Amino acid sequence: MSLTVGNLYxxxxxSFSITSLAGRNGFERSVEWVHIVEDIExxxxxxxxxxxxTAGYLNKNPAWLLNFVKALNRAxxxxxxxxxxxxxxxxxxxxxxxxNEVDFPLFxxxxxxxxxxxxxxxxxxxxxxxxxxxxxxxxLKNIIFNIGNVDDSIKTMQRFGYAADSKLSYLNITMKSxxxxxxxxxxxxxxxxxxxxxxxxxxxIMWLNYEDNIVCVLTEGDFEKIRHFCYELTRITEKRSGRxxxxxxxxDVVSGxxxxxxxxxxxxxxxxxxxxxKKKIVFYADLDIYRLLLDVKDREILHGYYNENLKPLEIYDxxxxxxxxxxxxxxxxxxxxxxxxxxxxxxxxxxxxxxIKKIENITNCNLSSLDDKLHCxxxxxxxxxx
Numbered sequence: 272m273s274l275t276v277g278n279l280y281x282x283x284x285x286s287f288s289i290t291s292l293a294g295r296n297g298f299e300r301s302v303e304w305v306h307i308v309e310d311i312e313x314x315x316x317x318x319x320x321x322x323x324x325t326a327g328y329l330n331k332n333p334a335w336l337l338n339f340v341k342a343l344n345r346a347x348x349x350x351x352x353x354x355x356x357x358x359x360x361x362x363x364x365x366x367x368x369x370x371n372e373v374d375f376p377l378f379x380x381x382x383x384x385x386x387x388x389x390x391x392x393x394x395x396x397x398x399x400x401x402x403x404x405x406x407x408x409x410x411l412k413n414i415i416f417n418i419g420n421v422d423d424s425i426k427t428m429q430r431f432g433y434a435a436d437s438k439l440s441y442l443n444i445t446m447k448s449x450x451x452x453x454x455x456x457x458x459x460x461x462x463x464x465x466x467x468x469x470x471x472x473x474x475x476i477m478w479l480n481y482e483d484n485i486v487c488v489l490t491e492g493d494f495e496k497i498r499h500f501c502y503e504l505t506r507i508t509e510k511r512s513g514r515x516x517x518x519x520x521x522x523d524v525v526s527g528x529x530x531x532x533x534x535x536x537x538x539x540x541x542x543x544x545x546x547x548x549k550k551k552i553v554f555y556a557d558l559d560i561y562r563l564l565l566d567v568k569d570r571e572i573l574h575g576y577y578n579e580n581l582k583p584l585e586i587y588d589x590x591x592x593x594x595x596x597x598x599x600x601x602x603x604x605x606x607x608x609x610x611x612x613x614x615x616x617x618x619x620x621x622x623x624x625x626x627i628k629k630i631e632n633i634t635n636c637n638l639s640s641l642d643d644k645l646h647c648x649x650x651x652x653x654x655x656x657x
Contacts, residue, residue, distance in 0.1 A: 273301040273302075273466040273469070273470065273476070274301065274302050274303075274396070274397060274400040275298060275299050275300060275301055275302060275470055276297065276298050276299070276300045276302055276322070276349050276350045276376045277298030277299060278302075279302060279322070279393055279396060280298065280376075280378070282396065283389070283392060283393070286392070287380070287384060287388070287389050287392070288380065288381050288383075288384050289352070289378050289379075289380055289389070290378060290379045290380075291376070291377075291378055292353075292362055292367055292370070292377045292378060292379055293366075293367040293368075293370035293371045293375070293376070293377040294350070294370040294371060294373075294374050294375045294376040294377050295376070296371075296374040297349075297350070297373075297374035297375055297376045298376060299467065299470030299471050300320070300349040300350065300376065300467055300470070301320050301349065301463060301466040301467060301470065302320055302321070302322055302349045302350075302393075302397060303318070303319075303320040303321065303349075303397065304318075304320070304321050304322070304394075304397060305321065305322045305323075305324070305390045305393045305394050305397070306321050306322070306323050306324070307323075307324045307325070307386065307390065308323045308324070308325055308343075309325055309326065309327070309328045309329050310329055311329075311335075311338060311339050311342045314339075314342040314343055314345070314346045314348070315346070317343075317346045317348060318459065319346060319347035319348065319349075319459075319460070319463055320347065320348075320349050320463050321348050321349060322348075322349055322350050322352065322393060323343055323348050323350070323351050323352070324351075324352045324354065324380070324386055324389070324390060325339065325351065325352070325353060325354065325359075326354040326356065326358055326359070326386075327353070327354070327358035327359035328358055330358050330359055333363070336353070336359060336362065336363065336366050337363070337365055337366050337369060339351075340366055340369060340370060340375065340377070341369070343375075344373055344375045347463065349376070350375070350376035350377070350378065351375070351376070351377050351378070352378045352379070352380050352389070353377070353378070353379050353380065354380050354381075354382060354384070354386060355379050355380065355381060355382060356381075356382030357382070362377070362379060403431060404477065404478075406427065406431070407427070407428065407431050407433070407477055408477060408478060408479055410424040410425075410427040410428050411424070411428065411477070411479065411488065411528075411531075412479055414428070414528045414529070414531060415531045415532055415535050416532065417532065421528075421529070424528075425528050425529075428528065433490065435527065435528060436526050436527050437490050437526070437527075437528065438490065438491065438492035438524050438525070438526045439488060439489070439490055439524070439525060439526075439528075439531060439534065440488075440489045440491065440494070440497055440521065440522050440523065440524045440525075440534070440538075441486055441487070441488055441489075441521070441522040441534065441535050441537075441538035442486065442487040442488075442489065442501065442519050442520070442521055442538065443481065443484055443486050443519065443520040443521075443522075443538035443539055443541065443542035444461075444484055444485045444486065444487065444517055444518070444519050444520075444542070445483070445484050445517070445518040445519075445542060445545070445546055446458060446461065446485065446515050446516070446517055447515060447516045447517075447518070448514065448515045449513070449514065449515060449516075450514075453514065457511075457514050457515045458485060460511065460514070461485070461508070461511070461515070461517070462478065462485075464504075464507060464508060464511070465487055465504065468500075468503065468504060468507055469489075469500070472496075472500055474489060474490075474491055474496075474500060475489070475490045475491070476488060476489055476490075477490075481539075484542065486535075486538065491524070492524055492526070493524075494523070494524045494556075497521070497524065498521075498554065501519065501521055501552050501554075502552070504519075505517075505519075505551045505552055516551075517551060518542065518545040518546045518549075518550065518551065518552075519542065519545060519551065519552040519553070520538050520539065520540065520541030520542025520543065520544065520545050520552075520553050520555065521538060521541055521552065521553070521554045521555060522534045522535065522537040522538035522541065522555055523537055523555055523556060537555040538555065540555060540558070540561075540562075540565045541553045541554060541555040541558065543565070544558060544561060544565075544655075544656075547655060547656065548655065560649070560652050561652065561655075561656070564652060564653060564656055565656070570657075573653045573656065573657060574657065576649065576650060576653055577650050577653045577654060577657065579650075580634065580636075580646050580647060580649070580650035581596070581634075581647065581650040581651065581654065583633050583634055583635075584596050584599065584630060584633055584634055587633050595626065595629065595630055595633070598612075598616075598626050598630070599630055599647060600651060601615060601616060602623075602627065602638070603644065603647060603648050603651070607638065607639075607644060609623045609624060609627070634647075
């Protein structure tokens with residue numbers, strides 16, 4: 272679960288003289304660190320997800336604060352705390368209106384307040400939260416993969432608010448950065464986008480690393496809500512399409528910590544298909560026949576089946592510069608209807624019949640037989656896996 276502006280504000284408001292001025296709809300923004308910033312140019316060096324404090328030492332004109340806020344929002348800062356005093360006597364209506372328009376949290380702190388105390392307080396909260404997140408992630412990983420004393424790990428999860436019958440699902444994510452040197456930076460940006468959107472939807476998420484992938488764990492029992500969340504995520508992450516591509520495999524929803532290994536493996540398999548098929552998102556629940564094929568541990572069995580049923584046709588195409596494999600795929604997609612194949616490919620019915628006979632001779636099958644058609648369909652499905 273990410274630490275948000277709202278979490279920190281609600282905890283601090285009773286201890287410090289902090290006033291919320293605008294942007295309450297942005298209270299679900301995630302927070303990773305705290306900075307004191309006085310120069311607009313510094314905004315270009317921020318990572319995003321920071322709480323920024325300013326006293327306005329460089330405030331030389333009425334438009335300075337509004338321009339400062341706009342620069343921070345472009346840098347995806349989480350919130351701004353204005354130290355009201357000799358340099359910024361008040362926050363203008365134009366600044367408040369802008370912050371409300373873009374849901375950018377804005378706060379005021381009186382000049383008498385000690386910023387060092389407030390920033391130290393927030394920093395400690397952030398560090399503590401990071402330690403909790405790390406502890407929870409390790410405990411969940413131990414539970415999933417049966418490492419160490421699982422009962423102790425379950426107690427750890429319960430200590431941090433997770434019930435023993437928690438309903439979990441996994442988004443197994445492969446990131447392909449166009450600039451590989453920016454991979455770590457892109458992962459941080461992706462997590463920020465996920466956490467911000469999850470906060471808006473009141474969803475609790477945590478993160479795991481698995482091999483070269485990142486795994487987003489959702490504690491939500493409504494699968495349709497998860498499906499909608501995932502589709503919305505793919506739309507939101509389109510704005511990062513110039514930086515990276517995501518391939519996401521989504522598991523089912525399973526209740527209870529002790530039953531998560533099989534469910535986690537479903538996310539791995541769905542992710543495998545997302546990468547193979549170059550799809551943004553694949554749900555294990557939608558895999559149909561692939562669920563059976565992915566459970567075949569001995570890949571040689573799949574290779575053998577493919578070689579028996581489809582490989583001869585593939586070899587023929589390579590030698591004769593034909594496209595009988597593509598024709599057979601179209602034939603099966605058209606439910607074996609010669610008329611529909613002719614219409615789809617804009618060819619004569621006689622040509623369809625001749626092509627079918629040629630395929631039957633090469634593969635030694637009878638395409639009017641349901642069993643033989645099933646063999647071919649299964650071979651095509653296997654082809655997508657290999």
